[in-house]
Amino acid sequence: MKIKIAKGIEKTSEELIKLAQKYTWFVNGHEQSDFGEPGKISVSQSGNYLTDIYGNTYLEGLSGFAGCTLGRSNSHIIEAIVEELRTNPIVISGGGATPKQILLSQKIAERMPDKGEHLNHVCYGMSGSDANETAFKIARQYWKIQGQSTKYKVISRWGSYHGCHLGAVSASGFTFRRVGAEPLPPGFIHMNPPQCYYCPYKMIYPDCNLECAEELARLIEREDPSTVAAWIGDLVITALGPLPVPPEYPRRIREICDKYGVLMIVDEVITGWGRMGTWTASEYYGIVPDMLTLAKGVSALYVPLSVTVVKDDITRVFTGKNVFQHVYTMAGNPVSAACGLAVIEYIEEHNILEEVKRKGALGKAENDKLPQEFKCVGAAYSIGLEFGMQLVKDREKREKFPDEDAMGKVLVETGRKQGVLIYPFHGSVGTMPSLIVTDDELLKLFHALREGLRAVERRFL
Numbered sequence: 007m008k009i010k011i012a013k014g015i016e017k018t019s020e021e022l023i024k025l026a027q028k029y030t031w032f033v034n035g036h037e038q039s040d041f042g043e044p045g046k047i048s049v050s051q052s053g054n055y056l057t058d059i060y061g062n063t064y065l066e067g068l069s070g071f072a073g074c075t076l077g078r079s080n081s082h083i084i085e086a087i088v089e090e091l092r093t094n095p096i097v098i099s100g101g102g103a104t105p106k107q108i109l110l111s112q113k114i115a116e117r118m119p120d121k122g123e124h125l126n127h128v129c130y131g132m133s134g135s136d137a138n139e140t141a142f143k144i145a146r147q148y149w150k151i152q153g154q155s156t157k158y159k160v161i162s163r164w165g166s167y168h169g170c171h172l173g174a175v176s177a178s179g180f181t182f183r184r185v186g187a188e189p190l191p192p193g194f195i196h197m198n199p200p201q202c203y204y205c206p207y208k209m210i211y212p213d214c215n216l217e218c219a220e221e222l223a224r225l226i227e228r229e230d231p232s233t234v235a236a237w238i239g240d241l242v243i244t245a246l247g248p249l250p251v252p253p254e255y256p257r258r259i260r261e262i263c264d265k266y267g268v269l270m271i272v273d274e275v276i277t278g279w280g281r282m283g284t285w286t287a288s289e290y291y292g293i294v295p296d297m298l299t300l301a302k303g304v305s306a307l308y309v310p311l312s313v314t315v316v317k318d319d320i321t322r323v324f325t326g327k328n329v330f331q332h333v334y335t336m337a338g339n340p341v342s343a344a345c346g347l348a349v350i351e352y353i354e355e356h357n358i359l360e361e362v363k364r365k366g367a368l369g370k371a372e373n374d375k376l377p378q379e380f381k382c383v384g385a386a387y388s389i390g391l392e393f394g395m396q397l398v399k400d401r402e403k404r405e406k407f408p409d410e411d412a413m414g415k416v417l418v419e420t421g422r423k424q425g426v427l428i429y430p431f432h433g434s435v436g437t438m439p440s441l442i443v444t445d446d447e448l449l450k451l452f453h454a455l456r457e458g459l460r461a462v463e464r465r466f467l
């Protein structure tokens with residue numbers, strides 16, 4: 007197949023793959039040969055679908071890792087971006103702002119879980135990694151300014167992902183992502199995740215006194231509260247399912263952070279901006295963190311944009327010689343800001359949050375059936391438009407598949423045959439469609455998952 011790339015430049019699929027393998031480094035666990043797989047190089051996109059270099063069109067089950075929330079051809083967003091590009095395109099060097107950026111900050115603050123009461127200051131970046139890295143640096147400098155410079159440690163959880171920068175990967179809880187970058191900066195400490203299916207304490211929820219949250223108090227005591235700056239966590243642990251935390255968990259973490267003078271950072275890079283049927287997961291769970299990070303959905307992935315939203319009580323101390331020493335040249339780019347505003351407008355004008363609740367219920371009904379239909383589904387999780395399942399070889403023993411990569415491959419290949427891109431992840435499968443997924447597309451996703459699970463059982467059980 008001939009692919010038109012630019013004026014006067016055409017390549018065949020084979021030529022493009024060869025060029026990609028030679029000049030583009032395929033990272034994130036991929037081999038260069040993976041460029042040749044179907045669905046890896048897209049040539050056009052529309053709605054919730056993408057077309058690859060072989061002419062295959064796929065429904066994307068993960069919506070760009072949960073970020074492409076409003077589809078791939080959203081004219082409202084595209085027009086807003088183009089207009090800003092034509093009129094006010096470049097970020098002001100060394101700081102400064104544009105009218106759209108100022109308005110976006112206000113609109114984001116008003117959509118925080120406390121509706122603009124305390125979480126009011128928006129600090130810009132380009133990625134989720136930036137947003138979390140920024141939060142760690144704010145926490146450390148905040149305590150220094152207060153004369154508590156020994157408070158520098160960040161507590162996070164095994165099994166969570168917070169990004170790829172040195173700080174963010176240190177806070178992340180995946181050994182395979184961390185080891186290559188070691189030695190990591192000091193001061194990043196991990197606690198167990200609230201993963202009931204594989205409870206680290208061998209207890210059964212709800213008769214467990216939420217030991218996984220109480221561990222935070224013990225850890226802070228052990229480290230000494232005078233050394234702990236912040237806690238970071240997501241409220242749906244995407245990398246483990248996606249797995250929603252127990253309903254009481256966020257409030258208990260909030261109480262423990264308050265008790266010990268530890269800043270609570272909630273990573274909403276995936277859960278924020280509509281995926282839960284609310285603007286944030288913090289709102290869904292009824293808590294207000296000290297800092298809240300957003301990326302992905304905040305620009306619906308059209309342009310790089312992330313934010314760290316910070317409480318006024320924190321930003322207030324950053325004055326005089328204590329201003330926050332932190333800058334990304336591209337942060338708060340006017341084009342990104344215009345995109346961010348268009349995203350909020352679109353979500354509100356199209357009643358997306360209510361639609362997510364309705365479609366979430368439809369997806370949950372499908373997801374809940376899977377453990378009854380398939381022996382290899384140990385547990386199924388649903389929250390908002392996030393659906394996950396734990397895959398097991400032996401349900402009685404909760405025993406994992408010995409070769410999870412091989413099992414995942416069968417799911418991916420079966421999904422492709424159904425015209426759907428499925429994403430297994432170390433023994434779990436996450437489905438996070440766009441927020442504009444239609445009912446039929448949602449059912450198509452579950453149909454493809456069922457076909458995949460059938461193939462897994464045929465092959466491995």
Ligand SMILES: Cc1ncc(COP(=O)(O)O)c(C=O)c1O
Nearest residue numbers: 133134135167168169275276301
């Ligand atoms: C929960 C969470 N936090 C942070 C990140 C990092 O975001 P980015 O890839 O935009 O740097 C991710 C990425 O998937 C994520 O899932």
